[in-house]
Each structure stands twice: as structure tokens, then as C-alpha cells.
């Protein structure tokens with residue numbers, strides 16, 4: 001994947017990063033660190049993965065979830081050599097209306113594959129109570145505004161969890177979900193996704 005940020009996994013070039021405690025960090029994570037501790041992505045969001053992920057979501061090509069999740073699993077195992085794994089996998093939920101339209105939540109499927117492969121239980125404590133419009137083309141501020149109070153959480157999560165999503169772009173969605181988990185007593189939130197822009 002070339003040089004990537006040790007926190008958010010974005011591609012970084014020499015002009016925008018700082019070397020902190022042996023870990024490479026992008027300018028954005030240095031000046032405005034995300035609420036999650038670490039993001040692990042199977043791959044970049046680029047051809048042909050972008051096409052595969054769109055087919056997964058909109059043409060029900062669910063086999064892509066399995067093959068990309070096994071790439072993600074290998075990356076996760078490499079990045080947790082000195083850190084214990086999270087104790088629960090929490091898929092980023094769809095609003096019930098969207099779930100009804102699509103018939104499945106791709107994040108549920110990814111979390112299920114990961115759970116089977118790694119023995120970490122999936123957890124459905126997080127739900128989406130606000131049907132947010134598509135975030136494409138919106139500014140970071142508009143995204144955050146849309147996502148305000150979008151999620152709801154049941155109690156009883158373990159102290160260390162991973163949020164699971166298919167694609168992470170700006171990170172505003174996973175950050176909003178992480179904020180809610182942290183406010184409910186979770187101490188560490190990691191993000192596991194198939195692709196990061």
C-alpha cells in the first residue's frame with residue numbers, strides 16, 4: 001500500500017507526515033487526531049476494489065466480502081502482534097429503511113466472516129436511528145452535522161472493540177460511532193474495514 005498513516009491508514013507523502021514514536025502519522029492525525037486508536041484496511045479504495053465493493057453492495061455480489069475479508073484478516077494479524085485483539089466486533093449499522101431496501105448489511109457480513117475466522121464475537125449493540133443522506137460530495141462539517149445523533153447504543157460493551165465497515169472515506173461515520181462507544185465506557189475503539197480511500 002506504500003507509505004500509510006499508522007493511525008488512519010491514509011496514504012501519505014513526505015510533505016504531510018511526522019514521525020512520532022516510530023509510527024508514521026499523517027498531518028491530519030497529528031493536528032486533529034481521530035477518536036479511534038487505529039484503523040486497519042484490507043486495501044486502498046481504488047480499481048478494481050472500488051468496483052468489487054460497489055457490486056457487493058448494489059448487485060449482491062456477496063462473494064467479494066469473503067475474499068476481501070480474508071485479505072483484511074491477514075492485515076489485522078500483522079498489525080496486532082503486540083496488542084491484544086478487540087473483545088467484540090461491531091458492524092456499522094444501516095438504518096432499518098436502507099436495510100429493508102438492500103436486504104442485507106454488508107458490514108454485518110464482513111463482521112460475521114471475521115468473527116468466524118478470528119473467534120471474536122460479533123455484537124449488535126449499535127443501531128442507526130437516523131437515516132442519513134448519502135455523504136458523497138459533502139464537506140466534513142456537513143457530514144458531521146448529518147451524523148449527529150445518527151447512532152444509538154445498548155449498554156454492556158467490552159472495554160476494547162472494533163467497528164467494522166466496508167469502506168471508510170473521510171472517517172466521519174466511524175468517528176461518530178466511536179464517539180458514542182467511548183462515551184458509554186468503551187476505552188479503545190479500532191476500525192476494521194475492507195477499503196480506505
Ligand SMILES: [Zn+2]
Pocket residue numbers: 005006007008009010025026027028029030
Ligand atoms: Zn492519519
